[in-house]
Amino acid sequence: KQEVTQIPAALSVPEGENLVLNCSFTDSAIYNLQWFRQDPGKGLTSLLLIQSSQREQTSGRLNASLDKSSGRSTLYIAASQPGDSATYLCAVGGGSARQLTFGSGTQLTVLP
């Protein structure tokens, strides 16, 4: 059974810092990995999707990497802003379940 772990559970940084969120998964037989953002009480917004054949994806200030062999992904946020404050969720797709398996998320607070 796929298990997804996100570390840290919560992170607080001053505005302008670069930061890294971590995601690890136990079953490397995946199709893809998605990073989502969730604001309090709201739905999920897809940030980046990395296919299993890719090593990284970039969108604006966000860069996500994928290392299937070690079962790890990182989300790098450059020059953080207070508007980046949210919960960031990592989800792994595929494997034997052919489903998305989510981590518990990292709650990010960027202080002005």
Added chain:
Amino acid sequence: ETGVTQTPRHLVMGMTNKKSLKCEQHLGHNAMYWYKQSAKKPLELMFVYNFKEQTENNSVPSRFSPECPNSSHLFLHLHTLQPEDSALYLCASSQEIIGVYEQYFGPGTRLTVT
């Protein structure tokens, strides 16, 4: 409207009530999903529909009954719920499930069972 919409956004119901959650996607997708998000727990997949056929039921209690009349609409019928069923219920859609395409989520329905 675009994307994935859900109604109602908030619902309070007693344990003896019957209610339904509605999800509609305007993306031309063929797969739709129901997820449950409880406090301090990861999202839990409940049901998966692909081309209107249910393909996954992750041991969900029978008090939750899904319905998918067409590829654009998905319902979750609720009856005789328990307080522990209070959660955010999220609907999502994707092009297909094979290969696990990118999923797009609705804003969710916040359900409170009293």
